[in-house]
Amino acid sequence: MREGQRPAGPAFAHSGNLDDRSDWQTLAEHLAATAELAAARGAALGLAEAARIAGAWHDFGKHDPAFDRVLRGENVRVDHSTAGAKLLLDRAKGEERIAAELIGYGILGHHAGLPDAEPGEGSTEGSMNRRIEMFRDPIAPAITAGAVVELIPALSEISKKLRKESGGFDLSVAGRMIFSCLVDADFRDTEAFYTRLEGREADRDWPALRDLLPGLRAAFDAHMAGFPAKTDLNLLRAEVLQHIRAQAALPPGLFTLTVPTGGGKTLASLGFALDHAARHGHRRIIYAIPYTSIIDQTAAIFKDLFKGAGDVVLEHHSAIDTDKPGQEGRDKARLAMEDWAAPIVVTTNVQLFESLFAARPSRCRKLHNIAGSVIVLDEAQCLPRPLLLPALRMIDALAAHYGCSIVLCTATQPAFDSQQLEQGLALEGRELAPDPEALAGRLRRARVVPAGEMEDAALVEALHDAPQGMVIVNSRKHALELFEAVRGAGLEGAVHLTTRQYPAHRRRIIADIRERLKSGAPCRLIATSLIEAGVDLDFPKGWRAEAGLDSIVQAAGRVNREGKRPPEDSTLTVFSAPGRSVPAEMKDLIKQTRSTLTRHEDLLAPAAIRDWFENVYWTAGPGRMGQPMVEAFVFGRNLGAGHTNFPYRTTAEEFRMIDDRxxxxxxxxxxxxxxxxxxxxxxxxxxxxxxxxxxxxxxxxxxxxxxxxxxxxxxxxxxxxxxxxxxxxxxxxxxxxxxxxxxxxxxxxxxxxxxxxx
Structure with missing residues (x-):
């Protein structure tokens, strides 16, 4: 057989074990199966035809005769991902070009990841346009001539995803969703072929949320009924929960849930999610948390609450990366991490948002399953400001086009509808809590007291007079040095809590702190901001190094949390730490906190918190909040004259919630x-x-x-x-x-x- 030729007969997509190829998968079989799987995933997104086309043409390049040598085990490099995209672009007429480009990104990237449209500095072949330009078609002309492509139905779907004010970004999200349908379908069909070949099965079966909801809601009701109702705080929490759950009938979309720390917002948001999904048919519940330090705690609460329903909660974050090539642990939970097929997913902001802006196929497989979800963003104010505007655009697109209801859940609502954000979110009339201003007053359990400068010696002296107290500072170095000073002064019950301790160790320390506080034993905690969100502690007094007002309010939530002491005696003292450096961004936040104090006597009031956020946004300006990442996704004046020019890969590299790897x-x-x-x-x-x-x-x-x-x-x-x-x-x-x-x-x-x- 001459080089460049393959045996007579059909082209193959995947090789099997037998020399006669009777157990190999033909290319026609793989393309047809992938097209149907992709369309099924796209149907829930309103992109069934676009996804079907992506599946039908993604491996068209395997008609290249040289690909048969790859299947025979030869070390030959064959580009099989460009031919399908080139075919679509060649066949597109007029407005169809937009659909062809959008689907083409996914076909080009189904192995290497979504490309940029144009080559960047120092790049050569990786962009869409350069790959199409350099492609030399090795496929027999008769095969190409027989290919029938119909782009009008896909164009019709895609055009419904565009809004005048955000068309480019909307279009880019549609491209991501088509890509997700394609790569998940491609992987699933390939996996099915090899599992059959090897005589095994992949345990991927998760029950549908709709079938579980009656039992989950009953379990939730039973759990909430188990709380003692005799305390004023628990009575108030029950009242808040009842009001929030009553809002589940509201139309899907964006919501705020503003409840002060200790008001029971975590469980209240879960109750709303269950009721809202039951009412509107959402496919899953996704609970996103800003810190890995508390994700396992929240996941444990949910798993215990729903233990009678079986295996329904998936915990997924990146403490250990299970998504490395060659790591073949095919257990059920790992498989679910690939596509988020579980009915309830507890994850981190990093995992959620970096996936939504990712280019890699492995990270994008889950996107189509995010559609149709109730997404609770716990501690919503923690979205990083340098990436805030693209994150808000993505939230808005998910709600507008992909059937998501998104709950911005926090004690310090971050004014995402502010005019300072230019295209802020439309949140008017979407608050779930009963009268947040009045609720803040009813749940007021502490006072914030400005104190000026305090050296470490002054903090040690303050703790000398407070057998139970916490000090939160802005760096791990300061925390350790202060801890050593407290211990060196002979004060009993000195405790140091840091992210340098592994989670199980921190959990033991927190359990010990709770026991000390409950029993009245000395407990002097030195920590960083890691205890400010999601850690249920109740100190009589606290001290907080100057920071953004959102952090100060969260710290105040650890003082008199259960309301057992008079609020006037329960103080969070805010001090400046002379000689301690703070990052430039924190300096700006501190400056705005001081400014807010000149206008608001009560820093814990919702009006003061909103004022602080609006001034932070105004000071930062769109350019420092990620607006260039939004503006990068443009496509011309209209569909007919449009050209996408999307920087998918560059954006994936820039959208990093954690700067240092x-x-x-x-x-x-x-x-x-x-x-x-x-x-x-x-x-x-x-x-x-x-x-x-x-x-x-x-x-x-x-x-x-x-x-x-x-x-x-x-x-x-x-x-x-x-x-x-x-x-x-x-x-x-x-x-x-x-x-x-x-x-x-x-x-x-x-x-x-x-x-x-x-």
Whole structure:
């Protein structure tokens, strides 16, 4: 057989085991199956025909005779992803060009990821236009001539997703959704082929939310009925919950839920989500949380609440990345992390929003399952300001075009409808809580007291007179030094809480703090902002280093949380820490807090909080809140004259909620962690299962510091032949992890003692 030719007969998509190819998957079979799977996913989005076309033409390039050599195991590079996009663009006429381009991005990117339209600085072949321009078609002309493409139905779907004021961004989101339908369908059909070939099954079956809702709502009602109703606070919480659940009949869309800390907003938002989904047919509930430090706590609450319903809650975040190539732990929860098929998903803002702006197929597979969801954004004010405007545009698009109801849930509602945001969200009349202004007064349990400068010695002296008190500062370095000063002064009950401690360790510390507070034992906590959201603590008094007003209000929520003390005696003292540096952005937030204090006597009032947010937005301006990322998605004056020019890949690189790449290190000091580390060497134990077992024992550190730790013998990758570089474990005798202060990776510069032995 000459080079460039393939055997007579059909083209194949995937190879099997038999030489006669009787167990191979033909290309026609794969394209047809992928088209139907993609269309089924697109139907829920109003993009069935666009998704069908993407599935039908994504592997058209496998008609290249050279691809048969790839299937025979030869080391030949074949571009099979460009031919389908080129075909669509060549056949498009007039307005059809927009549909062809939008689908073409997905076809071009179904392996390598969504491309930019134009090459950027230093790039060559990676962009859509350059790939199309350089493509030399190796497919037999008769095959191409026989291809029939009908783009009008897809164009009709896509045109319904456009609004005059945000057409370019809307169009880009439609492209992401089509891409998600395609890559998930492609993966699922390929997986189905190989599981049949190998005589196994992928356990992907999750019950539908609609079938579960009667039982879930009954479980929720039973749980809430178990709270003692005799306290004034619990009576108020029950009143708030009843009012919020009554709003479930409102039409789907955007909502705010403004309830002061301690008012029961987490469970109230869940109750609303259950009732709203039952009323309007939403497909799943997604609960997004800003901090990995509290996600496992929230997931544990939901799992315990719904334990009678079986396996319904998926916890997904990135403490350990289970999405590395070659890691083949195919357990059910890991499979669900790929496409969020579970009825209830508890995740992080990072995982949710970085997926919505991602380019990689593996991260985008879940997007079509986000559509039709009730999404609760817990602590909504924590969306990072440098990315705020693209995040709000995405929230708006999900509500406007993809059947999502989104609840902005917080004690400090971040004024996302402010005129300072130019295209803010339309939130008027969408508040779920009963009269937030009055509710803030009824739930007032503490006072904020400005104090001016306080050196560490003054803070130690203040804690001397407060056997139970907390101090929150702005850096881990300051927290550790203050903790050492408190302990050095001989004060009892000194506790240090930091993200350098692994989650299971922090949970034990928090449990000890709660017990101390309950019993009246001395408890003097020094911490950073990690305790300000989602950590249920009730101190008589607190001190907070100057910060943004949103942080100060959250800190005040840890003072007299249960309302057992007179509010006038329950103070959060706000101080400035002389000699302590703060990031430039925090300086601006502090400046606005001081300015707000000149206009509002009560910093905890909703009016003061809104005033602060509006001034923060005005000071920052759109350019510092991510507006260029929104404006990058433009497509010309109208569909007929349009050209997309979308920078998908560049945006994915720029939309990073965590600037410095953080990676996990496992601290296996506890028996459960040691057992899971031991199982890393057992091939039959899935990586996903081990990742979840080890997540409570991981600390996230900068990538470059982990490399130093490994290089100097403080840590190592375990079972690399099986797991690659997925599981980095701190050396058993390493001195870098300390009970009081957690993992101090700065010591990674020095060789471990074992490395010095001859």
């Amino acid at each position: 953080m990676v996990p290190v496992i601290v296996a000091t506890e028996e459960a962690a040691r057992a899971a580390v031991k199982d890393l060497g057992v091939e039959k134990v899935p990586s996903g299962k081990l990742a979840r077992a080890l997540q409570p024992y991981t600390v996230q550190i900068p990538d470059r510091m982990r490399a130093l730790m490994v290089g100097n013998g403080h840590a190592s990758f375990h079972a690399p032949a099986l797991r690659g570089d997925q599981f980095c474990v701190l050396a058993e005798r390493s001195s870098l992890y300390r009970e009081e202060s957690g993992l101090w990776w700065e010591g990674a510069d020095y060789l471990d003692d074992n490395q010095l032995q001859i």
